[in-house]
Amino acid sequence: MRFLFDRNVWQEIFGSIGKNKTRTIITVIGVLWGIFIYIALSGAAKGLDNGFDKAFKTVAMNSMFVWAQSSSIPYDGFKTGRQLQLKLGDVETLKNRVPEIQYIAPRITQGQFGSEPVYTVKGQKSGSYTLNGDYPIYTKISTKQIFDGGRFINQEDIDQARKVIVIGERVQQELFKKDENPVGQYIRVGDIYFQVIGIHKLAQGVSFDSDSAMFIPFSTYRKLYNTGDDVGYLCIAAFDDVDVIQVEKDVKSILKGIHRVSPDDERAFGSFNLGEAFGKVMGFADGLTFMSLIVGIATILAGVIGIGNILLISVKERTKELGVRRALGATPAEVRNQIVLESVFLTVLAGIIGIILGAGLLALINKFTQDTDFPYTNPTVPIPYVFGALIIMVVLGTLIGLIPAQRAVSIKPIDALREE
Amino acid sequence: MIEIKDLHKSYKMGNNKLHVLKGLNFSIAEGELVAIMGSSGSGKSTLLNILGMLDELDEGSYTLDGVPIKNLNETKAAQYRNKFLGFVFQSFNLINYKSAMENVALPLYYQKVPRKEREEKALKYLGQVGLKEWADHLPNELSGGQKQRVAIARAMAAEPKVLLADEPTGALDSKTSYEVMDLIQKINDNGNTILVVTHEEDIAHMCKRIVHLKDGVIVEDKMVEQVRAEQYV
Numbered sequence A: 001m002r003f004l005f006d007r008n009v010w011q012e013i014f015g016s017i018g019k020n021k022t023r024t025i026i027t028v029i030g031v032l033w034g035i036f037i038y039i040a041l042s043g044a045a046k047g048l049d050n051g052f053d054k055a056f057k058t059v060a061m062n063s064m065f066v067w068a069q070s071s072s073i074p075y076d077g078f079k080t081g082r083q084l085q086l087k088l089g090d091v092e093t094l095k096n097r098v099p100e101i102q103y104i105a106p107r108i109t110q111g112q113f114g115s116e117p118v119y120t121v122k123g124q125k126s127g128s129y130t131l132n133g134d135y136p137i138y139t140k141i142s143t144k145q146i147f148d149g150g151r152f153i154n155q156e157d158i159d160q161a162r163k164v165i166v167i168g169e170r171v172q173q174e175l176f177k178k179d180e181n182p183v184g185q186y187i188r189v190g191d192i193y194f195q196v197i198g199i200h201k202l203a204q205g206v207s208f209d210s211d212s213a214m215f216i217p218f219s220t221y222r223k224l225y226n227t228g229d230d231v232g233y234l235c236i237a238a239f240d241d242v243d244v245i246q247v248e249k250d251v252k253s254i255l256k257g258i259h260r261v262s263p264d265d266e267r268a269f270g271s272f273n274l275g276e277a278f279g280k281v282m283g284f285a286d287g288l289t290f291m292s293l294i295v296g297i298a299t300i301l302a303g304v305i306g307i308g309n310i311l312l313i314s315v316k317e318r319t320k321e322l323g324v325r326r327a328l329g330a331t332p333a334e335v336r337n338q339i340v341l342e343s344v345f346l347t348v349l350a351g352i353i354g355i356i357l358g359a360g361l362l363a364l365i366n367k368f369t370q371d372t373d374f375p376y377t378n379p380t381v382p383i384p385y386v387f388g389a390l391i392i393m394v395v396l397g398t399l400i401g402l403i404p405a406q407r408a409v410s411i412k413p414i415d416a417l418r419e420e
Numbered sequence B: 001m002i003e004i005k006d007l008h009k010s011y012k013m014g015n016n017k018l019h020v021l022k023g024l025n026f027s028i029a030e031g032e033l034v035a036i037m038g039s040s041g042s043g044k045s046t047l048l049n050i051l052g053m054l055d056e057l058d059e060g061s062y063t064l065d066g067v068p069i070k071n072l073n074e075t076k077a078a079q080y081r082n083k084f085l086g087f088v089f090q091s092f093n094l095i096n097y098k099s100a101m102e103n104v105a106l107p108l109y110y111q112k113v114p115r116k117e118r119e120e121k122a123l124k125y126l127g128q129v130g131l132k133e134w135a136d137h138l139p140n141e142l143s144g145g146q147k148q149r150v151a152i153a154r155a156m157a158a159e160p161k162v163l164l165a166d167e168p169t170g171a172l173d174s175k176t177s178y179e180v181m182d183l184i185q186k187i188n189d190n191g192n193t194i195l196v197v198t199h200e201e202d203i204a205h206m207c208k209r210i211v212h213l214k215d216g217v218i219v220e221d222k223m224v225e226q227v228r229a230e231q232y233v
């Protein structure tokens, strides 16, 4: 292995590589293209992956929403088209009967799904916003970032049905002056004054709530609006490793039992299963990563085989030269090493240029998607992948170089010299 | 320096065997300048290749500087060639992408001589063949005679015990041939052992001894009065 660090060896290699520049360039391009594709594709896949991850970071991946609609099949003496209503009692029942549920948060809301937003006033300014009655547990399902100095609704707020409110960023901008701290101040929601306890910062990526939403304790909401035990919709998070689709089915079938709806009534309860959607998206990203790996490796392989081919031709062309070298005292090992090193050098050179170009492309894409909603973040290829690719190139370059090298030394020097 | 006894060599061609060398005996002392003559196909190159360890003998023995040359593997043969022998070919066999100097330095590379020293030596030998100013030129920028002088410098650079030249003047006109022979004579004057294959009578007489091959045997082996090539250049 000492010959690897011998400057003379490298001078010989550069000499013979530099001799035919076109051949060298064409050889290099094959592998370069392969590694370029590999880096660009897997980096892009990684970028999408990161992007999706980031987009979903703020919400529990295994979560779903369930709401009541109206029955579509007559059942148990009821006619079809009966309007259904989720109740607070459903929460306990579901928690008890579906052990896969980690968190369940009932919510009641005004200003979403077609209902009037709530008219809100602060001094001279006013606006109309969505109003949610929430439990603190809601933050377990959808992270609520609250600006410094504020907080989200807590259990005491619920217990005492306090008139406290968390407002969204836009609400703050529209109702308060720029340098004014809303926390501790009062705003009028409908006819009632609430004290602001926090400002909700809109999360990047997927968010269940907009920046014009406001949150008050569930207990306060039901008292003010006289909604009794009514629940607008349920936010449910299942444990990480359970089948969310099954949980969704279980939840719905239990609800059908409680509300006396036909088990076959598919339209009585609506739901949106985020876990399922997320699974599909992640599956897509995984598939992309896998595909880029396959395509990349296949292209690299093709490129390396191309190098082997061209070296084989070049060894044939250089039969006489190699014969002269051997007449002058080159041992078979020296001839073999030279050709293998040429192969490895070309492969690695191509690999490095390919990696640089690929990384450049990724950086460029990253630059253009930085401030967009496109789920694309930090499209880097992990360093181990890059090194892995380089090691694969060295190994493949060696293996493929051995073929022409072996051919070069299999000819007796006397026959090599006789070649015209 | 060279001693061969009862040397046989035949080539297999399909089912036929072509018996080329049929029991050669001779010895060459250090400092000799020997011409090997004979008609085309008489086995001159075959003999030289065996002496050069590029080919193997079938029967008999070959001793070079007291070392029996027998059953060498390719690596050993390469090392012996590098250490003991210098080659000059009819078709020069310079490496076309290397400059004159790099060509001359090549055997030294295989002797693991460091680069600087290699280049100094190469320049020294190029100077001896009168081509110092051509050191950076590629072979295709040189005339035939110049190419052969580079090849001789290359053969000498490794400071071999024996210089083997297979028709070194075969591709040259008579004036350049004499220049090359002048060079060979001067190298021989310094005490180097040289074998020259030729079928030109005048070239042979510029050597000190002529070995005549015919149908695979030595038919004549005589000392001659050396004609100096210098007077013709």
Ligand SMILES: Nc1ncnc2c1ncn2[C@@H]1O[C@H](COP(=O)(O)OP(=O)(O)OP(=O)(O)O)[C@@H](O)[C@H]1O
Pocket (backbone or CB within 6 Å): B011, B012, B013, B018, B020, B038, B039, B040, B041, B042, B043, B044, B045, B046, B047, B199
């Ligand atoms: N590798 C080989 N395989 C088969 N036959 C060969 C081989 N090399 C040489 N011969 C034959 O051996 C004989 C001697 O060849 P050689 O090259 O030694 O002749 P030569 O004396 O050098 O001739 P020339 O003056 O033409 O160079 C010829 O008949 C040639 O055809």
Ligand SMILES: [Mg+2]
Pocket (backbone or CB within 6 Å): B044, B045, B046, B166
């Ligand atoms: Mg011949």
